Amino acid sequence: AQTVTQSQPEMSVQEAETVTLSCTYDTSESNYYLFWYKQPPSRQMILVIRQEAYKQQNATENRFSVNFQKAAKSFSLKISDSQLGDTAMYFCAFMSFYGNKLVFGAGTILRVKS
Amino acid sequence: DGGITQSPKYLFRKEGQNVTLSCEQNLNHDAMYWYRQDPGQGLRLIYYSQIVNDFQKGDIAEGYSVSREKKESFPLTVTSAQKNPTAFYLCASSPDRLSNQPQHFGDGTRLSIL
Numbered sequence: 001a002q003t004v005t006q007s008q009p010e011m012s013v014q015e016a017e018t019v020t021l022s023c024t025y026d027t028s029e030s031n032y033y034l035f036w037y038k039q040p041p042s043r044q045m046i047l048v049i050r051q052e053a054y055k056q057q058n059a060t061e062n063r064f065s066v067n068f069q070k071a072a073k074s075f076s077l078k079i080s081d082s083q084l085g086d087t088a089m090y091f092c093a094f095m096s097f098y099g100n101k102l103v104f105g106a107g108t109i110l111r112v113k114s
Numbered sequence: 115d116g117g118i119t120q121s122p123k124y125l126f127r128k129e130g131q132n133v134t135l136s137c138e139q140n141l142n143h144d145a146m147y148w149y150r151q152d153p154g155q156g157l158r159l160i161y162y163s164q165i166v167n168d169f170q171k172g173d174i175a176e177g178y179s180v181s182r183e184k185k186e187s188f189p190l191t192v193t194s195a196q197k198n199p200t201a202f203y204l205c206a207s208s209p210d211r212l213s214n215q216p217q218h219f220g221d222g223t224r225l226s227i228l
Binding site: 004006009030035042043045046050067091101102104105106107 | 147154155157158162171195202204206216217218219220221222
């Protein structure tokens, strides 16, 4: 069974600075998908970014980018120019290539300070 | 706008009572999911359905039941057999079981014990 580990329960960053959230996962599959979801205080789950394991190029989405290291089974999220609205719980998630069930990590609370 | 509607936003259950959480989507998605979120933990899959009139147990199905009589609707019943039902419940959907597209989430229902 796949597992996802987020080793940082809480992090904080100053507004306009850059922060990196860590995620590691365990799987025996060679093709799969990885996601970062954001859950602000409103509790709504919002997709931040998605990475296909068969693509070597790291995904980017505006201020959000990932560092995908397939051999190390690592999938970190970098947030540049942090904004107060980035304050949220961030979840890393894994999906098998031939399935559609998401396996979530425990989450990292990110606080952006002014 | 298309989306997922969960109701009610807050729900209280008495001991020995069954309660039903509603989830409706107008995204024309085939697959639907129910997750449970406890404080300090990631989302855990309760049940999922890939097509009308079919559903499968997730990782923590004991004490819960679902039905999928219509494509748009996937209600979750928390039965009296679920001894620790206090949690935040999230419903999600995705286009189909083969597309591996990201899941879209509703705004959640918070269930508490009276």
